[in-house]
């Protein structure tokens with residue numbers, strides 16, 4: 001989602017309050033207004049999704065770990081305060097956090113890239129960032145430190161390590177450079193097209209970047225989303241792909257039962273649902289008059 005969050009709660013002192021409500025730019029105020037949602041950092045049991053892919057995120061902020069003989073790939077760090085939860089999840093699975101060699105940054109929102117600096121410090125991993133999201137990503141600093149960017153990637157670029165290859169797909173709208181990633185996973189002799197979405201969430205127009213062309217980008221992205229032969233469906237937020245429900249099924253899974261994360265119908269329904277809520281938000285804004293309608297063009 002797009003909640004712009006910080007760990008610090010604003011307005012701790014009268015001075016701060018005065019500062020916040022007088023001179024702090026509107027942009028920052030709106031960022032502070034969207035404090036880190038409660039429960040998003042709550043731990044979720046780490047587990048194997050399929051093949052060498054593991055879930056190491058929280059109840060809501062999805063992080064994924066590909067384990068390979070040459071080291072591991074982590075995707076999405078959440079907030080800086082999420083990193084200890086991810087680290088504990090990785091270690092609970094019996095893996096070493098320092099084996100992470102590549103960090104694929106999530107899209108340029110603080111609930112996905114806020115922990116990148118800390119992960120870089122703890123692991124020394126190469127940090128891969130989508131080129132069109134790079135400028136926004138750089139805005140997320142921690143204690144004055146710059147966001148680490150070691151490699152910029154574009155549409156169809158690949159990230160490979162120890163026999164795992166991920167392909168980047170540009171899905172702009174939610175952010176200008178939102179990247180989804182595809183790969184193939186195997187289970188019981190079958191191969192599955194696996195798609196880790198960026199975010200299709202366009203229902204909160206007032207807190208999105210509203211860059212020129214955003215509306216057109218969103219529309220093209222919903223169309224494009226339907227062209228992928230998605231079998232294993234994953235995304236940046238647990239709620240987008242019903243993590244809790246699928247995890248429950250996974251726990252009860254018997255021999256011969258399907259892997260609940262193979263969910264092509266759930267993927268299609270998700271695209272439909274988010275396209276609908278986006279168009280409803282656009283229609284609502286357009287109804288508010290030309291001033292509101294023109295904002296994102």
Ligand SMILES: [Zn+2]
Nearest residue numbers: 001002109199
């Ligand atoms: Zn987001």
